[in-house]
Amino acid sequence: xxxxxxxxxxxxxxxxxxxxxxxxxxxxxxxxxxxxxxxxxxxxxxxxxxxxxxxxxxxxxxxxxxxxxxxxxxxxxxxxxxxxxxxxxxxxxxxxxxxxxxxxxxxxxxxxxxxxxxxxxxxxxxxxxxxxxxxxxxxxxxxxxx
Amino acid sequence: xxxxxxxxxxxxxxxxxxxxxxxxxxxxxxxxxxxxxxxxxxxxxxxxxxxxxxxxxxxxxxxxxxxxxxxxxxxxxxxxxxxxxxxxxxxxxxxxxxxxxxxxxxxxxxxxxxxxxxxxxxxxxxxxxxxxxxxxxxxxxxxxxx
DNA sequence: CTAGATTAAGATAAAAGACTCCGAATTAAA
DNA sequence: TTTAATTCGGAGTCTTTTATCTTAATCTAG
Ligand code: SF4
Ligand code: SF4
Numbered sequence: 001x002x003x004x005x006x007x008x009x010x011x012x013x014x015x016x017x018x019x020x021x022x023x024x025x026x027x028x029x030x031x032x033x034x035x036x037x038x039x040x041x042x043x044x045x046x047x048x049x050x051x052x053x054x055x056x057x058x059x060x061x062x063x064x065x066x067x068x069x070x071x072x073x074x075x076x077x078x079x080x081x082x083x084x085x086x087x088x089x090x091x092x093x094x095x096x097x098x099x100x101x102x103x104x105x106x107x108x109x110x111x112x113x114x115x116x117x118x119x120x121x122x123x124x125x126x127x128x129x130x131x132x133x134x135x136x137x138x139x140x141x142x143x144x145x146x
Numbered sequence: 147x148x149x150x151x152x153x154x155x156x157x158x159x160x161x162x163x164x165x166x167x168x169x170x171x172x173x174x175x176x177x178x179x180x181x182x183x184x185x186x187x188x189x190x191x192x193x194x195x196x197x198x199x200x201x202x203x204x205x206x207x208x209x210x211x212x213x214x215x216x217x218x219x220x221x222x223x224x225x226x227x228x229x230x231x232x233x234x235x236x237x238x239x240x241x242x243x244x245x246x247x248x249x250x251x252x253x254x255x256x257x258x259x260x261x262x263x264x265x266x267x268x269x270x271x272x273x274x275x276x277x278x279x280x281x282x283x284x285x286x287x288x289x290x291x292x
Numbered sequence: 293c294t295a296g297a298t299t300a301a302g303a304t305a306a307a308a309g310a311c312t313c314c315g316a317a318t319t320a321a322a
Numbered sequence: 323t324t325t326a327a328t329t330c331g332g333a334g335t336c337t338t339t340t341a342t343c344t345t346a347a348t349c350t351a352g
Binding site for chain 3: 173175176177191192194195198205206207208209210211212213
């Protein structure tokens with residue numbers, strides 16, 4: 001189902017983007033995120049918990065509690081989130097599954113794949129959550145700003 | 147663990163490339179493939195069985211039996227193999243996991259991701275097994291030609 | 293023709309990933 | 323101060339993927 005990143009990771013990217021649209025100081029609850037983004041409630045809870053542990057989010061319990069960004073939106077790149085959830089093994093893994101991905105005994109696809117992998121990396125580090133939130137046009141995300 | 151393609155698919159790509167190095171008419175057994183490429187024997191059996199069903203390989207039972215290419219090596223692209231094992235959903239799926247990957251409400255990463263996805267597709271259709279086999283320098287593949 | 297080697301097929305098991313449930317801890321609001 | 327809302331943490335379930343085991347079918351070599 002997922003292409004490159006785990007389901008958890010996809011959910012994390014979606015949720016953090018949503019949280020970034022909230023006015024500063026306002027918390028977003030798991031309930032709201034789960035409902036609007038259609039993510040399993042308890043599963044999302046665990047994921048956000050992890051992001052808090054990694055410092056990307058902060059949390060608060062009790063009524064009107066929830067989650068907020070742990071640092072400025074522009075300082076959280078997609079890479080930070082992927083790194084926190086899936087790890088970054090993909091940066092040195094072969095797409096064909098050979099044990100050792102190096103230029104030592106390159107196959108016919110190595111250069112092509114190397115470029116693509118760099119492209120993925122570039123996408124992740126060049127896009128931050130501020131941009132993602134700002135440019136987000138999907139209707140379910142319009143609610144966050146309200 | 148795998149980046150884009152399933153483990154099965156990776157094994158298939160490796161095995162078919164190995165088979166392509168054998169002189170025409172010679173069959174390659176599961177035993178040989180499993181040993182040299184370090185792939186679980188029975189698991190590989192199932193995978194090759196599937197590739198036979200899809201027409202990419204042919205098989206023969208009995209002593210000196212095994213598998214051989216079902217068509218000319220230059221006519222089997224990486225895409226054919228991926229298509230046979232994993233399917234090609236990745237060609238229209240969002241890397242961030244949003245339900246609907248279209249240009250309708252594009253996010254900030256859409257263009258970048260679209261290019262990468264096209265690049266992956268291009269890699270798969272432009273590389274065929276003849277090329278892969280010919281350019282293969284990995285030592286375990288040198289045995290095949292012997 | 294026989295024996296052994298090999299693929300085919302189905303059932304099962306183990307591991308990983310995705311998801312659920314429950315209760316405890318915390319905290320803001322009433 | 324009480325209550326209810328919320329995150330936290332652990333355990334458990336379900337599903338998918340990966341891998342193993344066993345037997346049957348087939349074919350070649352001798
Ligand atoms: S050479 Fe081909 S196989 Fe080896 S790592 Fe690079 S891409 Fe993977
Ligand atoms: S726009 Fe962004 S989110 Fe929507 S499909 Fe393209 S990449 Fe995925």
